[in-house]
Amino acid sequence: xxxxxxxxxxxxxxxxxxxxxxxxxxxxxxxxxxxxxxxxxxxxxxxxxxxxxxxxxxxxxxxxxxxxxxxxxxxxxxxxxxxxxxxxxxxxxxxxxxxxxxxxxxxxxxxxxxxxxxxxxxxxxxxxxxxxxxxxxxxxxxxxxxxxxxxxxxxxxxxxxxxxxxxxxxxxx
Amino acid sequence: xxxxxxxxxxxxxxxxxxxxxxxxxxxxxxxxxxxxxxxxxxxxxxxxxxxxxxxxxxxxxxxxxxxxxxxxxxxxxxxxxxxxxxxxxxxxxxxxxxxxxxxxxxxxxxxxxxxxxxxxxxxxxxxxxxxxxxxxxxxxxxxxxxxxxxxxxxxxxxxxxxxxxxxxxxxxxxxxxxx
Numbered sequence: 001x002x003x004x005x006x007x008x009x010x011x012x013x014x015x016x017x018x019x020x021x022x023x024x025x026x027x028x029x030x031x032x033x034x035x036x037x038x039x040x041x042x043x044x045x046x047x048x049x050x051x052x053x054x055x056x057x058x059x060x061x062x063x064x065x066x067x068x069x070x071x072x073x074x075x076x077x078x079x080x081x082x083x084x085x086x087x088x089x090x091x092x093x094x095x096x097x098x099x100x101x102x103x104x105x106x107x108x109x110x111x112x113x114x115x116x117x118x119x120x121x122x123x124x125x126x127x128x129x130x131x132x133x134x135x136x137x138x139x140x141x142x143x144x145x146x147x148x149x150x151x152x153x154x155x156x157x158x159x160x161x162x163x164x165x166x167x168x169x170x171x172x173x
Numbered sequence: 174x175x176x177x178x179x180x181x182x183x184x185x186x187x188x189x190x191x192x193x194x195x196x197x198x199x200x201x202x203x204x205x206x207x208x209x210x211x212x213x214x215x216x217x218x219x220x221x222x223x224x225x226x227x228x229x230x231x232x233x234x235x236x237x238x239x240x241x242x243x244x245x246x247x248x249x250x251x252x253x254x255x256x257x258x259x260x261x262x263x264x265x266x267x268x269x270x271x272x273x274x275x276x277x278x279x280x281x282x283x284x285x286x287x288x289x290x291x292x293x294x295x296x297x298x299x300x301x302x303x304x305x306x307x308x309x310x311x312x313x314x315x316x317x318x319x320x321x322x323x324x325x326x327x328x329x330x331x332x333x334x335x336x337x338x339x340x341x342x343x344x345x346x347x348x349x350x351x352x
Contacts, residue, residue: 064254065181068179069178069179070175070177070178070179070181071175071176071177071178071179072175072176072178073174073175073176074174074175074176075174076174082174083184085181088182094263105182106181106182107181107182107183108177108181108182108183108184108187109183110183110184110185110187113184113185115185118185119184119185119186120186121186121189122185122186122188122189123188123189123192124188124229125188125189125191125192125195125212125227125228125229126212126228126229127210127212127213127226127227127228128210128212131207131209131210131212131213131226132226132228132233133280135213135224135226135233135235136235136261136269136278137278138224138235139224139235139278140271140276140277140278141276142222142237143273143276144222144224144235144236144237145234145235145236145237145238145239145242145260146233146234146235146260146261146271146278147233147234147236147242147246147257147258147259147260147261148231148232148233148234148258148259148260148261148262148264149231149232149234149246149249149255149256149257149258150230150231150232150255150256150258151195151230151231151232151253151254151255152230152253152254152255152256153253153254154191154195154229154230154253155180155181155182155184155187155188155190155191155230156179156180156181156182157179157180157190157191157194157195157253158179158180158186158187158189158190158191158192158193158194159178159179159180159190159193159194160177160178160179160180160184160186160190161186161190162186163176164176164177164184165174165175165176165177166174166175166176166177166181167174167175168174168175
């Protein structure tokens with residue numbers, strides 16, 4: 001009998017590996033968002049069992065925006081276009097995966113903004129990873145206290161230099 | 174129609190507006206901004222040392238003693254709406270484990286990687302040395318075949334999968350210091 005030099009199990013060509021991992025159609029869109037269980041839009045959120053929690057989260061966000069003096073109600077000038085907005089829903093979890101809170105955010109559809117009209121300059125305030133690693137190394141060596149904080153409404157804290165007009169949010173017109 | 178007076182999430186300029194605000198805060202508090210990384214602030218006077226790293230809305234604080242740490246936290250809380258997450262444990266998808274006795278910090282992304290695998294239905298996958306089929310022949314597709322494959326591929330979230338891999342690389346290695 002001829003000696004087999006490879007295992008007996010069925011071999012699947014590697015080039016088709018992804019066929020084992022095709023997501024059901026309804027999950028494909030969801031794979032692109034941060035968490036599988038979060039509602040994709042307002043309509044979704046209002047039909048889930050957590051609807052009341054999402055609604056409370058929206059109310060809280062809206063109240064915080066109002067208290068912050070984020071906008072004033074004005075008519076749109078004829079020569080300007082408005083920026084759209086939508087609600088984004090996220091469940092916040094801790095390191096062990098337990099739900100900490102429901103979070104609703106009103107976000108502008110910034111991708112429709114036109115450079116030179118709606119904005120002039122952009123900047124991403126992200127520290128380099130090497131900076132973080134390096135500083136943690138120093139902190140560890142010097143036995144420093146290392147804590148973290150999170151700014152709840154970071155983006156709502158900046159003053160705008162440009163004039164931007166936005167649609168009123170769904171559910172709060 | 175709303176005319177915006179303050180920035181809002183996902184506006185093109187909101188990140189910049191936020192940075193200007195927090196930069197002003199740390200400058201006023203007497204911190205100096207690093208030339209190497211503008212998101213790194215240091216304040217040193219006499220006995221104490223404060224180091225602050227900003228990652229969008231996450232703030233990591235290193236302090237030489239507890240009272241100076243408390244002072245900075247209360248200053249930040251006066252100025253912004255903050256939540257205090259205590260000691261550094263989980264930040265930016267990375268778990269931090271500190272061993273103060275041995276002066277080491279271990280970073281791991283197990284949780285993040287498991288989440289990604291789960292999201293793409295690949296929990297059962299096996300690691301492989303050469304992630305490529307070495308025996309496959311490369312062929313040229315006809316226009317018709319190509320369109321068929323393109324259609325088939327549309328349902329597969331490649332972009333999202335690749336994007337979620339952009340994070341894990343950075344925690345490789347270990348921050349270690351021994352006396």
